[in-house]
Amino acid sequence: MYHNQGRSNSALVLEANSAEPSTSLPLYDDVVSANTFVHGAIDVTANDRINVNLDSRFSRLFTRLVPPVPDDLPYIDPPAYSTTRSSWHIPLNIVIQVVGSRGDVQPFIALGNELQKYGHRVRLATHDVFVDFVKSSNLEFFPIGGNPTDLMAYMVKNPGLIPSMKTLRKGDIQRKRAMMEDVLDGCWSSCISPDPSTGVPFVAGAIIANPVSFAHVHCAQALGIPLHLMFTMPWSDTREFPHPLANIISSNFNSGMANYLSYGIVEWMTWQGLGDIVNRWRRKHDLEPIPTSEGPSLVATLKIPFTYCWSPSLVPKPNDWPPHIDVCGFIFREVPYYKPPRELSDFLSQGPPPIYIGFGSIVVDDADRFTATLLEAIEAVGVRAIISKGWSQLGGTERLENIFILDDCPHAGTTACGLLNGRPSVVVPFFGDQPFWGSMIARSGAGPEPIPYKSLNGKDLGEAIKFCLEPKVAAAAQAIANKMRTETGVDAAVQSFHRNFPLERLSCDILGDLPATWSYTRSKKTMRLSGLAAEILINHCKLDRKKLSLYQYNPVTIKHRRLDILTGFTAVWVTTAADLIGALSRVVSEPAREYQRTTTKSKKGEPSVQSPITAAAAASAESFLKLPMHVLRAGVEIPVVVADGFYAITTLCGDRVQDHGPVTDWKSGIRVGGLGFATSVFESVVGLAFHPYRGVRDGGVIGLAKGVGRATIGAAVKPCGAITGLVAYPLQGAYKSLHTMTHLKTMKSIAAATHVEGEYFLTTERGRAVDTERVLREFDALMNEG
Structure with a gap:
């Protein structure tokens, strides 16, 4: 859309695009x-x-796999965004x-x-x-x-x-x-x-x-x-x-x-x-x-x-979305400077405001037929129009008096931009979320019901354009524009990012205005170090690089939820079988792939450490050695399935099971197993009295019966989960530690890149300005504390 001081010269916007065009969507076989x-x-x-x-x-069956629908949440006003450029350091x-x-x-x-x-x-x-x-x-x-x-x-x-x-x-x-x-x-x-x-x-x-x-x-x-x-x-x-x-x-x-x-x-x-x-x-x-x-x-x-990134004046944030989900408003970049070609300026000045027709990144099979449909609608309504060629190269080559064919320019032919400028829109959905946004536009009164691409014809399109030219539709679009102009989409999005960021775990313990990338432990004392601080300490022989470990200030742990023991068993065996079949196939496929890759590098004259045959043999051996890990994982997962299954039964019966954190290594496995055993045995005993009491209190005789049933199931099942977990979770932790020890390639590549970045940081203006002596003193002070 051609902009003139932030205002649109188009009477309405006709497009396929959604609030911002949807993206490539999932691919299926x-x-x-x-x-x-x-x-x-x-x-x-x-x-x-x-x-x-x-x-x-x-x-x-699927409803059993999804989390329960949350209860009604009280509406909470969006948090006040207070982060400023000076406060984020x-x-x-x-x-x-x-x-x-x-x-x-x-x-x-x-x-x-x-x-x-x-x-x-x-x-x-x-x-x-x-x-x-x-x-x-x-x-x-x-x-x-x-x-x-x-x-x-x-x-x-x-x-x-x-x-x-x-x-x-x-x-x-x-x-x-x-x-x-x-x-x-x-x-x-x-x-x-x-x-x-x-x-x-x-x-x-x-x-x-x-x-x-x-x-x-x-x-x-x-x-x-x-x-x-x-x-x-x-x-x-x-x-x-x-x-x-x-x-x-x-x-x-x-x-x-x-x-x-x-x-x-x-x-x-x-x-x-x-x-x-x-x-x-x-x-x-x-x-x-x-x-x-x-x-x-x-x-x-x-x-x-x-x-x-849409306007809450068009679609407000649902009440059942938790606080970590925000609706910030449409995000617009600053309008770039654009001097339109003389032909476009002349066209805009020679008559009433035209309608804009643009389908952006959409690629249609028959652009000529689609263009003919557009021209038919334009002629039927008797309006002037700008047609953007887009990726489909619409518009043809014939020059028409009331139509201007627009080549590439810094326009934004989207629903969001149309609404911001108070222009009604006709949405022609091709795929994805476009029908949804077309319906939202229609619901707001700023446009007609969307016309699906496959049913688009000149007659219906002409009627939709006429609808958009009615004063009440223009008024509805302008009302939305007035609200949108009070929103600060890009600023709200940045504040949302900062508000949800774990800032308290980020900073270096020595150079507090830099993010920590390394963790260093000595004499049971651990500190967080930025890349710059670490390189200074290494260069002054204060620490050994080999003693550094990558600092993850936002570790992600994916926990497998178990519905019951039977489905858990089935999942383990199916997964193990699939993994073994895949691993066996890779014993053959990986050498072939490595041979081809090495051969290609050789033909291009690129250096290679190994010959194609040696590389293929190494790939085959590496794939074969991974086979036992799949079997070992199945052996570890089975007792975990049993323990999780017992705990799941108590949860389904309405009882509570304490979460003692994720199992990530052998230490956390021992902790989770031990705490789980202690708390489960204690809760099963206490529950024999507590559940009947609460049942009587909340539901009388019927509540008493439910409470007795819940206490009985808890007393029978929780100890089974506790005893199994006492073995299962330490085994699971030991497996995860072994997996970490034998899968270091990615961590080594991250560490190498982090080291290179730290060395580069020394050569920057920020690195040259650092007080090296202060870094050394603070390091010694932290190490000598207590």
Whole structure:
């Protein structure tokens, strides 16, 4: 949209884009489509939406896997954002990972520029085609692979997530899955690799991402750093509206419960399409695979902070979203200077304000036919129009008197921008969340009901344009614009990021204005050290580099939840069988892959430490040696399943089981096992009197019966879990310690990158300005305390 001092010259906006265009969405293979058990619950309608039948057998089983629907939460006003640029004193290396179109990248440009004002170093990791867009905004760029044009074209063909048979036959699924593997690798490299242009070292201290970049939580776990998700469509469970990709069919659930469950089902579908790719990536980076029971709900279970970038005046924050989820408002970057070509200026000045037609990153199969539909509607209404060519190259070559064909310019043809300028919008949904946002626009009165792309025709489009030109619709759009102009989207998003950040665990114990990257322990005293402080101490022989360990100020632990002993046993055996089959296949596939890689390097003249045959043999041996670990893990998991299963029974009966923290190593395993035994035995004995008493107090005779039943089950089952846990959890901790000791490749690469960055820091202005003697004195003082 052409801007003139922040105001639009268009009478209305016609587009496919959502509040900001949606991104590439989950990719699926024919296994999901062919699964008849799932097909009873999930199918694709004629207009390519997803029908989710909650009355099906699959959905009834699925409801057991999702967390319980939370009770009504009292509405809490958004927290007061008080962080200022002067009060935030620790600069971070922040990588922003974005998968999607230009419209997805654009809000993060504004976010990155605002974060820079707080002293943060910001790297935007996205597709190669946006390198100039990012760098021209004075942000660092890192390529993660993936072709957004290809992804957009794929989503237009498969808007309901489940691919059509035509798409399957063409092999698009395999190509998109391969593309997502490249994106996962690219996202990891963006966390620890030097700047591709300058070679300046970089190790991420925090990750901001849109959820469909998929690598985010796994990269954060490997590095032990905070993650903050931001998105332009609802992605968190709520009872107020269904998942934007789903149509709900249900007679057994009320609308709130049905809406809530729709999010879990869509996440489950996503995991079915990408879970194997994610787990293969995790294995490569020394992380344990995630089971299907945990993968779909990982972000919600870990309570990852989430900021939604839409106007609360259009869609208010649902009451059942917890405090770590914010709605900040639309994020707009500063309007760039733009001098329109004379032809465009002349067109705007030669008549009444035109309508704007733009479909941005959408790629349609038949651009000529689509253009003809647009021209038919424009002619029927008798309005002037600007048609943006976009990625589909709309508009043709014929010059028409009342139509201007717009090439690339710094416009923003999105619903958000249209509303900000008080312009009604006609949304033509192609895929993803676009129907949802079209409905929100219609509900607000700022536009008609959305017209699906596949049913678009000149007559209906003309009627929609006429509707937008009515005074009441313009008034509704202006009312929203007035509210939006009071919002500070980008500032609120930055404050949300800072508010959810674990600042109290961040700073170096010596140079308090720098983030800690190392942990150093001597004589039972542990201190946190920044890269700069550590390098100064090493250079002055105050400490040995080998004694440093990476400091993770936001460790991520993924706990497997067990519903009962039977399903836990089944999951262990199925997972173990799959792992063994996969490991055996890698004994053959990895050598072949390594042989090919080494041969390719040799042909290119690149140096290689090993010959192709030696590299292949080494890869085969490495894969074979991993086989016993899969068997060992199964042997450890079985007693854990039994202990968790017993505790799950007491929980299902309404009794409480104390959480003694995660098992991460042999020490925590002993602690959890011991505390679990002591508290469970104590609670089972006390419960014999407490539960009947509380039952009588709360429910009389019936309550007494329930209390006696609960006490009896607790007394019988809790000690079983306690005794089993006394052995299971220490074994689990020992296995995790062994796994850590034998999977050090990723940690070593992080440590190497952190060391290089620390050495580089010595050469910077901040490094040269540090008082070395003060660093040495404070180190000695801290070591000699007490």
